[in-house]
Amino acid sequence: MRVLAAMSGGVDSAVAAARLVAAGHDVTGVHLALSRTPLAYREGSRGCCSLEDSFDARRAADRIGIPFYVWDFSQRFAAEVIHPFVDEYRAGRTPNPCLRCNERIKFAAVLERGLDLGYDAVATGHYARLERTDGVTRMRRAVDPGKDQSYVLGVLNQDQLSHCLFPLGDSLKTEVRAEAADLGLSVADKPDSYDICFIPDGDTPGWLSDQLGEETGQFRDESGAVVGHHDGYHHFTIGQRRGLHLGTPAPDGKPRYVLDIQPVSNTVVVGPSEDLEVHRLEAIRPVWCSGTPDDAWRGKAQVRAHGTPVDARVELVDGGVRIDLDAALSGVAPGQAAVLYDDNLVVGSATICGTDRAGLDVAAALRGSEKGAA
Structure with missing residues (x-):
């Protein structure tokens, strides 16, 4: 199977790609550039889209031995994720940009381009399990309850899920880090990302004030x-x-x-x-x-x-x-x-x-x- 592995620069997506290679798939790594000015996502960002992250993703791809590309989705990311995020706060609501990114970017824009290029599926390092029976793809919670990410994937429809692979769903996070260390991946001990990627310093109110006054x-x-x-x-x-x-x-x-x-x-x-x-x-x-x-x-x-x-x-x-x-x-x-x-x-x-x-x-x-x- 030809698989497009979305590589954020973290340990999870790197191990997911490595597992697919070990399983015999034809894997290509891709990192998503979601900002027109990536240097603004400074070193030390707690998100997943800094320039440093793209370098980590490339090093992981080189270590695994797969082709690697950076795809510029900054314009679509701004239109589909950032602008709606601001609009929702302007309306007094509380959006979740990670769900929106999964729905509109990682498993829509990336999947569309991947299918156009002849790939069969998109793989990520999300912790969730997929089952395929009788032509239906069903998603279940991950084995590791502390890392389960089925919530942020609950926006995906059946067509999108049918072209997804989540190689880590049956694993514990501790196992994934140990596997990364055995593979010699430099990201084995890299901390998890947990902030909104386009607000790297975590100051959401301050960022919104810049946008809304x-x-x-x-x-x-x-x-x-x-x-x-x-x-x-x-x-x-x-x-x-x-x-x-x-x-x-x-x-x-x-x-x-x-x-x-x-x-x-x-x-x-x-x-x-x-x-x-x-x-x-x-x-x-x-x-x-x-x-x-x-x-x-x-x-x-x-x-x-x-x-x-x-x-x-x-x-x-x-x-x-x-x-x-x-x-x-x-x-x-x-x-x-x-x-x-x-x-x-x-x-x-x-x-x-x-x-x-x-x-x-x-x-x-x-x-x-x-x-x-x-």
């Missing part, structure tokens, strides 16, 4: 009373506690959390932690990994990459999904992805557009905001 807004409690001021709603996400710097303490002295974000009025609503509890999720744009499920079924819902899955009843409603949770989740924000499971099988995903937080009276806070503006 700053404008003084108000913190309000659920009654509409002003309890502080901020430099822009895009600095905050639902569930956030730190960095609020409120001028007025809560009557009971307990910490306040971000409960809601209102972009039009530049208002951030704050309140007690119990008002963050969510029992129902409404979601749109579902993607079904292995075919559309029944109109109503029971499974598990996960709303963060390493979040705890919660038992839930899932119902397909008007082209979207309604998810009734058996146990409450906290701090869920519109824009996050809900990935749905049947045991360890990934059924699909959808984008959260609404939640039911009975304790939150946004209308009261907005009325207070309107009075303040008047």
Whole structure:
């Protein structure tokens, strides 16, 4: 099989490529250049797309003995990942750019070009397992629960999964590092990447301020009373506690959390932690990994990459999904992805557009905001 191995410059993608070579596949390594100014992704970046990473990927490919190329996807990455990321924050939502990159770049743009060039599949170092039976490709959680990445792959459809290979899904991370050391790969002890690649210093609020500017807004409690001021709603996400710097303490002295974000009025609503509890999720744009499920079924819902899955009843409603949770989740924000499971099988995903937080009276806070503006 002719395989295009996406090599980020980390240990996982390097070992994935090496395993494919050992299995007898015809492998070509490719590193994705996602910035027009890669030097801006300085040495020491905690993402996966620095110039240093491209050098690490090339050295790994040379050690494995496979051809290696760098593909410039910076223009499409900006259009498909960075600009939507900014737009989502502008709208007061909380996006996950890694899911978007997997959906639109690694397993769409790269796969399209690879198929056009005669490759049969794209391989990555993601930790997830694939099963192919009766012409259907099914994705399951990885063996290593601490490294399972099925959540960020839950946006892939059946056609994309049918052309994917994840050689590390049955392995523990410790085994992968040991294998890299045995192969003489210089990345064997390289730390994992964990920041947004286009915000290499990890300062997301600062980066967003450069994109969206700053404008003084108000913190309000659920009654509409002003309890502080901020430099822009895009600095905050639902569930956030730190960095609020409120001028007025809560009557009971307990910490306040971000409960809601209102972009039009530049208002951030704050309140007690119990008002963050969510029992129902409404979601749109579902993607079904292995075919559309029944109109109503029971499974598990996960709303963060390493979040705890919660038992839930899932119902397909008007082209979207309604998810009734058996146990409450906290701090869920519109824009996050809900990935749905049947045991360890990934059924699909959808984008959260609404939640039911009975304790939150946004209308009261907005009325207070309107009075303040008047």
